[in-house]
Amino acid sequence: MFDINNILRENIKNLVPYSSARDEFKGEASIYLDANENAFGSPLDKAYNRYPDPMQYQVKMRLSEIKGVPARNIFLGNGSDEAIDILFRSFCNPGVDNVILVPPTYGMYEVSANINDVEARKVPLTEEYQLNVEGISEAIDKNTKLIFICSPNNPTGNSINRDDIETLLANFSGIIVVDEAYINFSRQKTFIQELTEYANLVVMQTLSKAWGLAGLRVGMAFASEEIIEVMNKVKPPYNINEASQQLALQALQNTDLVNLWIKELLAERDKLVLKLKDFDFVLDIYPSDANFILVKTTDAKGIYNFLVGYGIIVRDRSKVELCQGSLRITVGTPDENQKLLETLQLYK
Numbered sequence: 160m161f162d163i164n165n166i167l168r169e170n171i172k173n174l175v176p177y178s179s180a181r182d183e184f185k186g187e188a189s190i191y192l193d194a195n196e197n198a199f200g201s202p203l204d205k206a207y208n209r210y211p212d213p214m215q216y217q218v219k220m221r222l223s224e225i226k227g228v229p230a231r232n233i234f235l236g237n238g239s240d241e242a243i244d245i246l247f248r249s250f251c252n253p254g255v256d257n258v259i260l261v262p263p264t265y266g267m268y269e270v271s272a273n274i275n276d277v278e279a280r281k282v283p284l285t286e287e288y289q290l291n292v293e294g295i296s297e298a299i300d301k302n303t304k305l306i307f308i309c310s311p312n313n314p315t316g317n318s319i320n321r322d323d324i325e326t327l328l329a330n331f332s333g334i335i336v337v338d339e340a341y342i343n344f345s346r347q348k349t350f351i352q353e354l355t356e357y358a359n360l361v362v363m364q365t366l367s368k369a370w371g372l373a374g375l376r377v378g379m380a381f382a383s384e385e386i387i388e389v390m391n392k393v394k395p396p397y398n399i400n401e402a403s404q405q406l407a408l409q410a411l412q413n414t415d416l417v418n419l420w421i422k423e424l425l426a427e428r429d430k431l432v433l434k435l436k437d438f439d440f441v442l443d444i445y446p447s448d449a450n451f452i453l454v455k456t457t458d459a460k461g462i463y464n465f466l467v468g469y470g471i472i473v474r475d476r477s478k479v480e481l482c483q484g485s486l487r488i489t490v491g492t493p494d495e496n497q498k499l500l501e502t503l504q505l506y507k
């Protein structure tokens with residue numbers, strides 16, 4: 160059975176978190192002389208001289224409406240990448256503990272493991288890009304703290320079988336992280352609803368993809384209140400800056416536009432897949448639940464370099480295990496996709 164106290168690092172259990180000026184006085188006042196800010200203002204049109212809300216309350220309230228999760232079950236990070244790092248720092252003892260990764264998958268999990276001196280045990284996906292549940296079970300030992308599952312998966316684009324994830328959730332006494340960065344493009348439903356079922360589930364999403372806000376750096380983690388409390392304790396006090404909080408809040412009012420874009424993008428993705436299939440150098444296109452497609456070609460490096468010559472950049476994933484010969488292509492605007500196809504016509 161999952162018990163957070165069994166997997167929390169001792170130093171984090173005992174950690175007295177930094178208490179900021181805004182933590183210590185939360186009410187309304189007319190004169191704030193408690194945070195050494197510049198009371199004169201900012202040398203800008205807009206004032207950013209005050210520290211931002213450390214708990215991002217307004218953004219979380221809006222996300223709570225959209226996602227149907229109480230604000231106390233939401234953590235915001237400076238990108239999902241910060242949430243990933245905080246999970247390592249909260250639960251994994253450097254040089255002792257390990258995590259399980261299922262490549263080919265998002266590269267940051269391994270980088271974060273390496274930064275934190277945590278062993279990354281790799282149990283590759285099957286040929287169908289699904290979990291090797293038995294292999295994962297065998298790789299788990301008493302020091303296994305986290306298992307990262309990206310669904311829809313980057314770079315393969317497919318969703319991971321729900322039953323397999325649930326099997327792991329039900330049997331693993333550490334935390335399962337389900338990274339749903341691409342969930343808005345997927346036919347599968349989110350795991351957020353499963354939070355009430357599994358105390359060891361962390362679902363990650365981001366404003367960087369479907370929401371079109373990669374430059375703001377806002378990532379979300381949804382989990383039990385006790386996991387969220389730990390993450391809040393470990394995070395830097397003001398990890399989401401004021402501009403990002405204000406703009407994210409504004410953007411989150413615009414759900415209609417985002418939903419329209421998602422529809423358009425999916426139609427473009429299907430069109431792109433159909434057209435790409437006609438090229439001789441395309442061997443296979445994997446079914447995608449994301450805003451990109453993984454395309455197996457006869458010569459990934461050659462096509463990549465050819466496209467670069469025309470100012471079009473795709474991602475060469477041919478060196479990644481189980482992705483031999485493959486390019487990862489993000490779906491662009493109709494114009495961009497058309498240019499891509501026209502350019503590929505010139506490749507012999």
Ligand SMILES: *Cc1c(COP(=O)(O)O)cnc(C)c1O
Pocket residue numbers: 237238239240241265309313338340364365366367368373376377378
């Ligand atoms: C793009 C991406 C993210 C997003 O990271 P941010 O730090 O929120 O921009 C997270 N996970 C996966 C798998 C991604 O592909």
